[in-house]
Amino acid sequence: MLEARGATKRYGDVVALDGVNLKPAPGRTTVLIGPSGCGKSTLLRAFIGLVRLDDGGIHFDGEVLTPETARPVRRRVGYVIQSGGLFPHLTARRNVTLAADYFHSFSPGPRVDELCALVRLDASMLDRYPAELSGGQRQRVGLMRALMLDPEVLLLDEPLGALDPLVRSELQTDLRDIFRQVGKTVVMVTHDLAEAAHFADHLVLMRDGKIEQQGRLKELTDQPASDFVREFVTAQRKLHSTEAAG
């Protein structure tokens, strides 16, 4: 359904995406991982038509996505960014219902209650403004907004990046449950291998705009395709064991 074919994007001399081919499995969670500047976020943004590719394309249900043709597709794709990207001038509820109200698709009331239960957000929080919510609450509202139009695909760019560890681990658990419940195609970006392992059905390790290796975590650790993969995996593991020891 969603597929990148030879997706290429250059910012001046920097190649952000270098002929990437990727077809996230429907109904499963694909996690893009890699060091900063490897192109994982660019790929994610390309999936929703926020990036104008220099070469290749993103295909959604057989249609090529461009910033011009992306609008109807975007209503079928939910998108969550690091800090939630909530509009500060609107209440949480209005943030969630904005698109539904604008497109008059349906009466949003019941759907909002449903989503509140799903993301485990107290409904009384919905009348608050983003500035009155905690980071975790904002992220839950962001997720509700992304799920409001019941999209087929859910894209998340470092959704837990800005949270403190306690909230983060709580939300990690909740998010995985949510993904399993909704059964949507999920593509998520993170730089943290442990987090990736927590969510991923399928791991995609990127480097310099290319996919270095993809598969299950076990494949990456046991049969690294290159020294880079081995180093990345080892370094991340060391980091976590040090964290655990400390």
Add this chain to the structure above:
Amino acid sequence: MKWLLLCLLFPTALLAQEPELVVGSKAFNEGVILGEIVTQTMRESGARVEHKSGMGGTGVVWSALKNGEIDVYVEYTGTLLGEIYASEQDDIGPRDLPDLLKRDGVQIVARLGFQNTYAIGMKRSLAAELGIHTLRDLAKFPELKLGFSNEFKERADGWPGLKEAYAMEHRDVAGLDHSLAYAALEDRKIDVTDLYSTDAEIEQYDLVILTDDNQFFPEYEAVILARIDLNERAPDAFSALSELEGAISEQDMVTMNAGVKLDKRMEADVAQEFLKLRREAVAAGQKARAMERQGRASLDQHSKQMLSDMARMTGEHLVLVFLSLFAATFVAIPLGVMAQRRRRFGQWILGGAGVLQTIPSIAMLVLLIPFVGIGWGPAVIALFLYSLLPIIRNTHAGLNNIDPMLIESADALGLPRGARMRLIELPLAARTILAGIKTAAVINVGTATLGGFIGAGGYGEAIFAGIRRQDDLQILSGAVPAALMALALQGLFELAERFVVPRGLRLSAPA
């Protein structure tokens, strides 16, 4: 096109039927000034008038009038009796003049109200100190030093006659050149001198003329002489002239002479200014009389008048400020949006508005006059133009400063551009845009006072009238309310922020 031509030609055609009148004047400052006053007065009544200024001495101008070469000129009764009709029998007086003149086909249209005769004057300060107002008073101070022009000192109708008429006993009487007399007065070498009652120097050296109680000096009353048939040939011009009866005091004439002689101004300008002031004074007098009739111009009524003036000016000022501000807001916000969307175009917009801002307000008003005339129209246009920049710039900046993540979030929701602008971008920029409108409003209140310069009303009316009359209180009566209005507007906009800026933006930013 035809109509336009007709409209242009019609008044000219009317004027062409009007008799052409010629005014003459004698060749000295006062004569030319009076000639101008007569000329301009008749022109105002609609007549086409030519002024042959400074034709020569009495003889030349008189005979020109007698022959009908000129229609009007200003003469002095003393000259008529003493020079023109000097050959008549001895006992003629001013009463006989109308009949004498009639024989020559001439009439007196109006007595202007002042005399230019021999007079005795002294420093105002000294006169006040000694309590001298009249020549009789002067006789009581024989110790004062007198200094007369040599001619006056010798002539029978000069000092010798004066001495006898008032029984003066002054012994210190010097003869000196007239031009030195003023300096001598200044240095207190002399206390009293002879002069002409409308000399420019009376004002310059702050002198007073002592009243001639015994009417020793001959009357030299200024009168407008005209051809006897003027009232038939140009009735409007004639009645305009007759309204100058008593219009010019000695003090007025001294001031006008000083304007020409000392300030080197043109006679026509001095005359024009005098007539303008007179019209204002007449209008003010009529207004005052009307108020008096209404029921005594009591202090109460005066303050009521002031209050209603203040209310009117406040209303006019508010209209100037808000009309321009509303118009500017409707134009500037879309321009600011366009400037933000298209960078190249935006530079032009911001640059253009910036250039408008650098034009000094007075210059802007004057530049607009040829296109839209005077009054509140050009004032509103100027204020509108000045309001553009702060609003455009703040709209542009407000939109530019929105977190790109929020724009991306809006795009990711699939909102079209218009919806994104309306639902997300404009509300997020609201605070900055409102600040721009507030800036424009406060500046407008100040700039609108310049409307007084071009008759646009508002507080500027009081300020400019105050400057003209050197009346500090009146200046303040415009400046203080303007300052208060600016403060009030500032407060009003801060209040408006509560309604315009979404509550979510007024909360402290997320940690």
